[in-house]
Amino acid sequence: MxxxxxxxxxxxxxxxxxxxxxxxxxxxxxxxxxxxxxxxxxxxxxxxxxxxxxxxxxxxxxxxxxxxxxxxxxxxxxxxxxxxxxxxxxxxxxxxxxxxxxxSLPNLPAIGVPHGEDEGDNEEIARWGSPRDFAFSPREHADIGPALGMEFETGAAMSGARFTFLRGDMARLHRALAQFMLDRQTQDNGYTECNPPLLVRDEALFGTGQLPKFADDLYRAGEDHWLIPTAEVSLTNSVRDQIVSDLSQPIRLTALTPCFRSEAGAAGRDTRGFIRQHQFEKVELVSICRPEDAGAEHDHMVASAEGILQALDLPYRKVLLCTGDMGFTAKKTFDLEVWLPGQNAYREISSISWCGDFQARRMNARYRPEDGGKKTAFVHTLNGSGLAVGRTLVAVLENGQQEDGSVVVPPVLSSYMGGREKLVPHG
Structure with missing residues (x-):
């Protein structure tokens, strides 16, 4: 607002x-x-x-x-x-x-955000890691996954397109990734783990900007509730209609939740595989801070997401989005795009946005500055993925694939996988 x-x-x-x-x-x-x-x-x-x-x-x-x-x-x-x-x-x-x-009007871009119409006008800021040289032609995850427990047909049979059933070691690897992400964000990066509601009312989605403009992208649950498209909604609204008494340090929140999106605006995109699902899990990062802390907090959130990719040894690039590619509520957004050798392309795995006071005005979320006066000010909010679990699973499968169809498990996940070092195709 x-x-x-x-x-x-x-x-x-x-x-x-x-x-x-x-x-x-x-x-x-x-x-x-x-x-x-x-x-x-x-x-x-x-x-x-x-x-x-x-x-x-x-x-x-x-x-x-x-x-x-x-x-x-x-x-x-x-x-x-x-x-x-x-x-x-x-x-x-x-x-x-x-x-x-x-x-109905989007947030205004911050100074320094490149002007442009679409993703073709985004600016690459940095790259990390080198794509692996394969001795064979790398395959896409949709070709590797079924023999390892990624069952597209089983999911589609019970729920329709863009639903997937994970079984056995594939399901365990998915869980291991999520737990590893949560542990890193809470133990190393200062985020407090939360377990928020998955059903929210209209005003919560209005507060974070999904309603009224993007109702078609959401799933309604009865007359009074919606399924969250991201834990950003629940976490950010935790300060709705509040005056935060002490914001000398940013409030950093994280949650692992299912997310539900109709993907109404994505017809024909990524219909094959595990990249664009109606139901997926994500470790979300949210920060509520003073305006003067927002720049440093944005950098911290980006680094928190980058650290996961680096620990998993997944090559990626950091991109500054142009004005035409940013989300509705964002003033400035960095995307992290992970390398997928099966597609021979970088694909988005995290989008990290500074929203200024745009969401705070919609939520009436304020704080009391430390000067001791009676006047209050609107907080600044930030959000990002740390990371999208399903897309990270896709990246692990494609980057760790072997010629025999097995997949090497990243060493940092070994303890979460009971010591398993590989996913091996089942007969």
Missing amino acids: HDLRTIRDDPEKFDAALAARGVGQAASRLLALDEKRRDITTRLQQAQGRRNEASKAIGSAMREGDTETADALKAEVADIKEEMPQVEAREREIGAALSNELA
């Missing part, structure tokens, strides 16, 4: 920032609605003041025996009372229209 005061202060700058996100001018429309709302509010306040003033005057006129004046004042008060509900309804109508307009 945007601050109307900043739009009033520099509407041209606001429209220019929206244009970088591919959105048409909106400042004049927003300010016209704001002016109407403020005019109506002033009119209401004046009517309420006059009603109170006239009501007091009625008592004075009655005590003085001036019935004519008292009757005139009573008539005036009656007219005001009759008119006010209509004016109040109009105020609510204009306020709702203004809120809806503001809620």
